[in-house]
Amino acid sequence: MNDLEVKGQPQLRVGSHVLVQLGSELVTDVEQAILECVKNSYDADSPGCRIDIDTREQGSVVGTGPASALLRFSAPAENVAVSFSRADGKPFDLLTFDSDDQIVRKLAYTGIVSVEDTGDGLDEEQLKNTWLVISGSKKRSPNGPKAKTAKGRTPLGDKGVGRLGTMRLGDILVIETAKSPEAKLARAIFRWGDCEAAETVDQIPVNVTTLDNNKGFKGTKVSVLGLRDLAEWRKPNRGEAIARSLARLISPFEATSTFPVAITVDDVDHSLVAVTNDVLSRAIATFDFKWVSDAQGSSRLEAKARFRKSLLAGNKSVRQTLKTELAFGADGGKAFHESLTKIGRLRGYEIKPYKENAPWFIELDQSFTWSEIIAKQDEAQEDPGPFTGVFNYFHLTDLGDDTGSYWNYGHAQAREGHGGHLDPAGRLSGALSWRLAQHGFGDDFRKHLRSARRQHFGILRSDR
Numbered sequence: 001m002n003d004l005e006v007k008g009q010p011q012l013r014v015g016s017h018v019l020v021q022l023g024s025e026l027v028t029d030v031e032q033a034i035l036e037c038v039k040n041s042y043d044a045d046s047p048g049c050r051i052d053i054d055t056r057e058q059g060s061v062v063g064t065g066p067a068s069a070l071l072r073f074s075a076p077a078e079n080v081a082v083s084f085s086r087a088d089g090k091p092f093d094l095l096t097f098d099s100d101d102q103i104v105r106k107l108a109y110t111g112i113v114s115v116e117d118t119g120d121g122l123d124e125e126q127l128k129n130t131w132l133v134i135s136g137s138k139k140r141s142p143n144g145p146k147a148k149t150a151k152g153r154t155p156l157g158d159k160g161v162g163r164l165g166t167m168r169l170g171d172i173l174v175i176e177t178a179k180s181p182e183a184k185l186a187r188a189i190f191r192w193g194d195c196e197a198a199e200t201v202d203q204i205p206v207n208v209t210t211l212d213n214n215k216g217f218k219g220t221k222v223s224v225l226g227l228r229d230l231a232e233w234r235k236p237n238r239g240e241a242i243a244r245s246l247a248r249l250i251s252p253f254e255a256t257s258t259f260p261v262a263i264t265v266d267d268v269d270h271s272l273v274a275v276t277n278d279v280l281s282r283a284i285a286t287f288d289f290k291w292v293s294d295a296q297g298s299s300r301l302e303a304k305a306r307f308r309k310s311l312l313a314g315n316k317s318v319r320q321t322l323k324t325e326l327a328f329g330a331d332g333g334k335a336f337h338e339s340l341t342k343i344g345r346l347r348g349y350e351i352k353p354y355k356e357n358a359p360w361f362i363e364l365d366q367s368f369t370w371s372e373i374i375a376k377q378d379e380a381q382e383d384p385g386p387f388t389g390v391f392n393y394f395h396l397t398d399l400g401d402d403t404g405s406y407w408n409y410g411h412a413q414a415r416e417g418h419g420g421h422l423d424p425a426g427r428l429s430g431a432l433s434w435r436l437a438q439h440g441f442g443d444d445f446r447k448h449l450r451s452a453r454r455q456h457f458g459i460l461r462s463d464r
């Protein structure tokens, strides 16, 4: 190529429609949009977060600026009305205004969704340098794994675009944040509706202010004002439905033990913990395990298995119905239960005696000493330290994925032990429940469960 001569300083600019494209491709539904905010709260080391949805709230956001800059942003949005007046109080006339005149734009909105946490928060500079920089993310690590947070969490985000998902929820985006109860409150406001009217992203009006932190707030509150699809939000049981889908997206492990998420819709509470407990109580089998060390320093794994009658009973085929009748028909399963205790493979397990109408049909307990578990006696082994875990299994018949097979279910979950750490198997199952939720109980997960069954307790190891 010949030599090229370069003159002048034209710039590459970013058309503001790109934000709308990114945001709408990023999240396809309101649950995902809310979840992006929840993930940010988790990444900010918040102990939990609360989501408040109020379809009735009405209010306004008022901004002042020169007519030349503000007037073009006049498009209303769903549940946001736009009106203009002169800042000096004189009558506003569209035909006679001067482009330098200060005008007031009022956005009157209906409906709000807010996600509030008590995490690290941001100061004004950080707000400008992170929240207001699209695709900027401090969580990204160019080489190697992402740096953990002060609380030891691996950040869920790193692309720097998650907050764009909020445009699914509504029009006006407000973030209020403070790093400590003593610090000032930093606030930024802009509206998605302005993206269409602005040619390039830098033209979108953004208001950043510092306010007195009268309530001593620490953390971050992201609010979306002027909701899209208000009728949809107001549908009966909407709150419960959102809580349920979020519970599917957020692993129950996080929701119950390490990251509680509360939701209210028009002041009605829909706790994720309650949803999760409800889901967990439907398990047809659970395997609980607990690592116990006694004062003498000897350790053992206490394992409990619980099976419901519904795991063994069925009526999907004539054969199954006959078998169920044989096992449970005459005496509710008493004789069948007693026969189980005589099966050779169950020797060594402590089997709870049969009890009519007990919540679990079979309850088995077993204790494994350290020396029984370790694979090779000649290799140095490290005691993993205290942990607890539980695998919960479900029939997925109501999820339209019913082949009637025993393995046609799946949920794995693990909890952190008291004062202990999460064992690798726990982390594995925590990650799995995410995958499970995201892929809709996919084949991968079922494959894993099969192999987990084969490995049994072999997957438990310590990283300490």
Ligand SMILES: Nc1ncnc2c1ncn2[C@@H]1O[C@H](COP(=O)(O)OP(=O)(O)OP(=O)(O)O)[C@@H](O)[C@H]1O
Pocket (backbone or CB within 6 Å): 036, 040, 041, 043, 044, 117, 119, 120, 121, 122, 130, 131, 136, 137, 138, 139, 156, 157, 158, 159, 160, 161, 162, 163, 164, 219, 220
């Ligand atoms: N609740 C919050 N508390 C503190 N900082 C936050 C919060 N929400 C967002 N931020 C800041 O804003 C940035 C942008 O958030 P956003 O979700 O868009 O991107 P990300 O989390 O970095 O990556 P991803 O797009 O993968 O979610 C974050 O990196 C973080 O610095």
Ligand SMILES: [Mg+2]
Pocket (backbone or CB within 6 Å): 036, 039, 040, 156, 157, 158, 162, 163
């Ligand atoms: Mg994020």
